[in-house]
Amino acid sequence: MTVEEKRAWIMAAVSPGAFAVYAAIILVRAGGAPLRDVPYVSTMLWTIGISIVVSIVLHIVAAITSGADAHKKDVRDREIYRFGDTVGQVFIFLGAVAAMGLAMAEVSHFWITHVIYLGFAVGTCLGSLAKIAAYRDGIPDC
Amino acid sequence: MRTRVTNTIRALRFARGEMTQAELGDRIGVTRQTIIAIEQGRYSPSLEMAFQIARVFGVPLDEVFQYADGDAK
Numbered sequence: 001m002t003v004e005e006k007r008a009w010i011m012a013a014v015s016p017g018a019f020a021v022y023a024a025i026i027l028v029r030a031g032g033a034p035l036r037d038v039p040y041v042s043t044m045l046w047t048i049g050i051s052i053v054v055s056i057v058l059h060i061v062a063a064i065t066s067g068a069d070a071h072k073k074d075v076r077d078r079e080i081y082r083f084g085d086t087v088g089q090v091f092i093f094l095g096a097v098a099a100m101g102l103a104m105a106e107v108s109h110f111w112i113t114h115v116i117y118l119g120f121a122v123g124t125c126l127g128s129l130a131k132i133a134a135y136r137d138g139i140p141d142c
Numbered sequence: 143m144r145t146r147v148t149n150t151i152r153a154l155r156f157a158r159g160e161m162t163q164a165e166l167g168d169r170i171g172v173t174r175q176t177i178i179a180i181e182q183g184r185y186s187p188s189l190e191m192a193f194q195i196a197r198v199f200g201v202p203l204d205e206v207f208q209y210a211d212g213d214a215k
Contacts, residue, residue: 002175074172076185138145138184 002070004077005135006062008084010055012128018051019121036110044117080134088127095119145186146210152181154199154206170194 022044030038063071099115134140155161163177170191179185180195187195196203 002173072173074176075188075191076172076176076179136184138179 001066002072002077002135003063003066004073004081005132006066006070007059008128008131008135010058010062010128012125012132014051014055014058015121015124015128018047018054019117022047022117036108038110040110040113044113048117079139080131083134083139084127084131086127087130088123091123091126092119095123144183147186148183148208148210149180149206150208151177151195151206154201158199166195166198169198 025043025047026035026038026040029043095116095118098119099112102112102115151166155163155166162174163181164174167174167177171194172191176185176187180187192203192207196206199206
């Protein structure tokens with residue numbers, strides 16, 4: 001497995017994992033109260049910060065533990081990277097559009113922030129899964 | 143997703159003194175994983191890469207790559 005494929009696995013796991021941990025913390029903290037009243041900003045920033053650090057550490061570990069051959073990158077890697085990014089960007093775009101709709105409807109900042117975060121998490125995860133699928137089965141004709 | 147482009151790279155490698163996938167990859171500037179993906183029909187090389195592969199083996203392009211019969215998309 002190349003380093004690029006390992007990176008895709010790492011992002012496919014870390015991004016939704018961080019969101020799940022964050023969501024669990026917020027739900028426990030709410031304890032049945034309305035979610036929009038739960039303080040979330042520092043928890044979200046810490047979760048995002050820690051997930052970035054964890055993914056960097058895992059990328060370093062993946063790079064160290066891979067053979068020299070696995071570090072090479074070519075045109076296929078670049079095509080797969082572009083394909084995965086395109087898939088991921090669709091969900092980031094949908095999250096942004098949903099957030100814009102919520103802002104226009106003057107919904108609580110809590111929901112706008114979380115729709116954007118969810119869009120990033122889903123986009124990163126599905127983009128990475130698309131890369132993994134492309135490495136395993138090839139890039140689909142689009 | 144399997145490509146309809148089939149190839150004889152594996153046979154040609156063995157006919158050329160059991161050339162390794164890594165060696166072929168080095169000759170045309172791609173990774174061993176890409177050669178594996180091409181051989182298994184999981185990746186269609188660009189026309190330029192296809193010509194480079196044919197040149198390594200010293201054969202015409204259609205001796206390396208074939209396009210399966212059937213309705214074209």
